[in-house]
Amino acid sequence: EEQSSLLLKSSSLFPPPQGVKLSYGTAGFRADASILKSTVYRVGILAALRSLKTQSVVGLMITASHNKVTDNGIKIVDPSGGMLSQEWEPFADQLANAQTPEALLSLITEFVKKENIPLDGVQSAKILLGRDTRPSGQSLLEAAKQGISSIFGAIALDLGILTTPQLHWMVRARNKGLKATEPAYFEQISSSFRCLIDLIPNETKCNKTDNTVVVDGADGVGGDKLEVLKNMLTGLVMEVRNFGKGGGLLNDGVGADFVQKEKVVPRGFGSDDVGIRCASLDGDADRLVYFLVPTSGNSKIDLVDGDKILSLFALFIKEQQSILTKEGNEKSNSNFQARLGIVQTAYANGASTDYLKQLGLEVISTPTGVKHLHEKAAQFDIGIYFEANGHGTILFSESYLSWLEARKNELGLVSEGSEQQKAALRLLSISNLINQAVGDALSCLLLVEAILQHKGWSIHKWNELYQDLPSRQLKVKVVDRTAVVTANAETLVVSPPGIQEAIDAETAKYPKGRCFIRPSGTEDVIRVYAEASTQEAADSLANSVAKVVD
Ligand code: 16G
């Protein structure tokens, strides 16, 4: 009763915006910040319920990633450190769209009953809050706190400005009983980076590849955090541009999304940077791409995207795995057949998939969105997933990690300092460096840098692992994007009828042609992706399929 009147009272302070239908979408709720207060308040309630239900700490991140600075958004981090369980998404939608305090209350009451959530005030809930650098963040955070405190027993812990992956990392650490502070995060990734650098073979050490990287921080939180992290690193010189505190406008002509989609240099980069290894983060630092500034006369950058980061990681891990399992002199009775798997989406460049398969790797494809990739990757002992846009990570199974740890110790007894032991140590260091909760631009950046140094490779050499097939992306504004329904990891249109046949007919006209369409999860558009043997062909295929959709 008291709980009900508290909810009625507080929700009356957060009326929902009129005439807008909100949807939890691929990455939480996102919209113009001015209409989000009520949504954020309600997601605060939802997070408290999630924490009560799971009897664990959950997270709430206020960010709109690469969107423009006037947008904002909110998403829930599940106790594992991953995305909110998809089973709860429909409830999130209902909550956000309830029109009156009474309607909201009855939804909550019904859901609490159905899910058996202990709302007795005895059980407590804890929610970690983080936000990016958007100016609207602070007041939205207050709304989230109001939502949380309108559930009895729920406590909000404001962690201030964080990257999205930092918050995911902290939620995961918290629930594992580990230290979950920002210094602990920096300490873990910088020390595991140091281990990887210390394990570089002497041959390549003499090679002395250039160890400088210049990073575009998207004028957001990632740049600010890198400014802290870079001082904790040895063996790497990092220059950060467009860091949030520098005063530039977030995501405005900067950032990984801009660089990947437009294929041009971000603000603050120019002809002085020709030949230099450059990287770009997105607005909340969960995406990373590398690029090379074009020599004069050429306007397009050489993009080294998520697929290529994935390929570099896969190659290195496979190498370490084969060193480790090579028949040595010493006997080991612990034979672990570790399954190494690669997860991509239909957006992965066809050349990357061919390359990975050529390495003998198992490659699978899922629909777009981190939650889908992550879930699949978690089914392997080492699961590497990446979206072409630069979001990805490497997941290690608990059983594989314990085996590695034991193997490292065993090797330490019989062949301390052996190549095999080093391989085990490298794999363990990677598992500590790379974020196990979600894709993390900061940790991926350090892993790329460590591998390049290990191999003595320049960014050119890395970029030449394979050559991207020319591709084109287009978007088509439609009245109702939900009319397009896809299957087979978004590669087949099942409805409306006839569309897939039309796409097939167009695609057949182009050598190496590949094309698919899908409804965006974040915008009111249908996206078209086309690939072919030349840029002109890819453009023309995308254009003709766009006409089919229109
Ligand atoms: C979100 C997703 C990203 C996906 C993108 C696709 C997360 C954390 N982020 O940013 O993975 O690539 O949406 O956008 O899941 P679209 O549906 O508009 O093409």
Ligand code: ZN
């Ligand atoms: Zn992002």
